[in-house]
Amino acid sequence: MGLEGKTFALGTHSVSGNEHNYLFRNEGEHFVPRGWVEGLASKHDGRGWVPADFDRDGDLDVFLVNNNGPWQYFENRLPARSWLTVNLQGRGANTFGVGARITVEVAGATQVREIHLGSGYLSSPPPEAHFGLGDAEAVDRIVVRWPDGQTQRLEDVKACQVLTLRHPSNER
Numbered sequence: 283m284g285l286e287g288k289t290f291a292l293g294t295h296s297v298s299g300n301e302h303n304y305l306f307r308n309e310g311e312h313f314v315p316r317g318w319v320e321g322l323a324s325k326h327d328g329r330g331w332v333p334a335d336f337d338r339d340g341d342l343d344v345f346l347v348n349n350n351g352p353w354q355y356f357e358n359r360l361p362a363r364s365w366l367t368v369n370l371q372g373r374g375a376n377t378f379g380v381g382a383r384i385t386v387e388v389a390g391a392t393q394v395r396e397i398h399l400g401s402g403y404l405s406s407p408p409p410e411a412h413f414g415l416g417d418a419e420a421v422d423r424i425v426v427r428w429p430d431g432q433t434q435r436l437e438d439v440k441a442c443q444v445l446t447l448r449h450p451s452n453e454r
Contacts, residue, residue: 330405
């Protein structure tokens with residue numbers, strides 16, 4: 283049995299068709315579509331997105347990559363709230379601390395982020411952890427569990443800053 287070649291006329295669409303961009307908001311019990319309300323949805327063929335604080339004002343903006351369409355940047359213009367961004371300086375070849383787990387405790391709530399790369403198709407957020415802190419002026423506790431198992435703890439850390447932490451072996 284021989285193989286026979288086939289071609290497909292896709293026009294400006296990908297094999298999977300035109301995939302619109304969506305945004306959902308976590309309402310606790312369920313997720314509510316909010317893309318059109320927030321201005322983030324579009325009819326372009328969305329493929330990659332990067333949430334990051336591009337303008338360093340403390341909130342997450344969004345950069346979208348569309349297949350056969352324009353790149354799009356959405357600046358978050360909601361009123362400023364409290365926040366913390368944590369950058370890690372790992373050791374050896376792992377300069378960004380990829381694989382580290384960062385836990386932040388503030389006002390009785392706990393948030394966890396892991397540093398990773400390559401989390402999306404044709405996109406990846408920066409290797410940093412962003413935390414929304416509501417109205418808190420400080421973080422009660424930060425715990426970093428590095429990929430090699432070492433743990434680092436900080437207490438009473440001022441909010442609204444980009445905090446850079448070095449692997450404990452880099453401090454010597």
